[in-house]
Amino acid sequence: MRAGTCGTVGMSGVNLVTVVTLLGGTAWTLPALVRQRFRAPMRLHLCLSMFLLGMGNLLGQFPGHALLDGFTFTGFTKLTYNAAILTGLCLMIGFLREYPLQRRSLGTRGEVVLCLSCLTAMAVLTASLPPDLRNHSLAAPYLDDWRVRAFYDIGGVYLVFGYATCALIAARHARRGQPLRRISLGTVSAGLLGLSLSCAFRILWVNCRAFRGFGHHITYANAFLFGQVAAIAVCAGLSLPCLASTVQFLRERSCHRARFRGLEELWRRLAELYPELVLDRAPRYRRRPPLDYSSVVYRRYVECRDGLTRLSPYLRQAAQETPSAAGTPTGPDLARLVDRALRLHGDTDLEDGAASAPSVVVDPGGGHDADYESDLAGLIELSRGLEELRTAAPRSRSRVVASGHPGGTLSRNSERPGPRPAPEPSAVSGRGDGPSGA
Incomplete structure (x- = not known):
């Protein structure tokens, strides 16, 4: 002026x-x-x-x-x-x-x-x-x-x-x-x-x-x-x-970008099983970072909820195989349950028994109502739990491999020469990235 x-x-x-x-x-x-x-x-x-x-x-x-x-x-x-x-x-x-x-x-x-x-x-x-x-x-x-x-x-x-x-x-x-x-x-x-x-x-x-x-x-x-x-x-x-x-x-x-990235693990694994869930069909190399992440977070939230709806038969099957305490599973138990359900997909044909409404797999907790914010926070916690299970798998395998080397810890039976017994076949051939958690 x-x-x-x-x-x-x-x-x-x-x-x-x-x-x-x-x-x-x-x-x-x-x-x-x-x-x-x-x-x-x-x-x-x-x-x-x-x-x-x-x-x-x-x-x-x-x-x-x-x-x-x-x-x-x-x-x-x-x-x-x-x-x-x-x-x-x-x-x-x-x-x-x-x-x-x-x-x-x-x-x-x-x-x-x-x-x-x-x-x-x-x-x-x-x-x-x-x-x-x-x-x-x-x-x-x-x-x-x-x-x-x-x-x-x-x-x-x-x-x-x-x-x-x-x-x-x-x-x-x-x-x-x-x-x-x-x-x-x-x-x-x-x-x-x-x-x-x-x-x-x-x-x-x-x-x-x-x-x-x-x-x-x-x-x-x-x-x-x-x-x-x-x-x-x-x-x-x-x-x-x-x-x-x-x-x-x-x-x-x-804040919205952190939420968007927090849903990455759950969304990626559900999108691999149900590619039709993805609403944004643009090629990855043509996608630009959005100016406002609030809309893309909501879209990813809807896709994850839709994927859990389709996964609900396998969630019930996994819950029957892994009995836990009464009530809705939360925290690590919920992550292991969803990971087990993701592994069951493809091994057991349960598509005909898909429920019309999703199973309640995320408890808002904390005395809050089951609104969008609390449900989104529960899905982010679930996604991070799945990521922790996936990253923990390579470390557990590396410990098993190290136990058979001179620098590792040898069992008493392995000190004697002789044929090593064949490993027992796994009950379920997993399709996910992390351990079965059963």
Whole structure:
């Protein structure tokens, strides 16, 4: 947000930050406004205000004023970006007051009447100036003309009024609400007050020759630097809600991604048995990491639940083969039960006995209702238990192999030479990755 209407060219770092912040805030508020079909007056005021302020700052620092004026008339660019800044500031006042500008009340709103009066007077002064003075700046040759001084005075009066009004309303809003809102609005209020003071000093600079005299303790460069610091404070305050929303989005994305990966083992083993469960048929090499993992987590949850529904006959068969304590199995017992059911698939034809509803294999536990979150947490725990069983299998086999080597532990029967008895055949030829757990 610029300190006011001035004629400097070339974009400094602070002005670039201001333009990026305002136009970035416009892009941040636009999607929600589109979803509401532009029927939210307050959000519309905020979006239009930041857009006009951003475009006004961008056009004010654009070096090709003469190029744009060549298509219209000399001084058109200067008048346009001043009109954009003043109109955007008027919309910001309506937004902070939580009182949208309406057609029937435009004639009675003080900020609207003052804004229209200032714009009309500035347009009249621009038309009265000769062409060589319309692209004026805060230099001594231009300020010798009273019309140029009046142009800056009129614009400065509205900027002082607008920035001070927004600062007071923002400070009033900063007294209540969440800590982040108080900090954000407090910073914005301090920055707007600084911009108002810098604009007031510029009015003195334009009208008092003593301020423009050589050797004065306070120069316009000092006031301009003060205005830039105030603009940085405004940008920082406006950026805090966006940064907080970004951090929250990244945190939720990380949580959903951990859930997505937590279901990997259960989903993969069920998808190997029932390939038709997979709803996303895109090739693996063409899949891109999703921006929001919440939908893909829910899809994987549905696929796992559907797979457990089809596996329910084998779950009952595995439960009969491995008697356990009464009640629903949980924790490692549940993981071993599901692992055994996955191994039974293919060895025993139980497809005709598939139940129409899934067996309850996941107990929410903890006294919570069987909602989506608790059921998803149970499936993730089950998937991690299956992964632990799969990773424990190679270690157990390596211990068995090591026991037959010189460095291993030898049994008493193996010390005598002779034929080694053949191993007994396994009762079930497993198809899964981990041990049977029977």
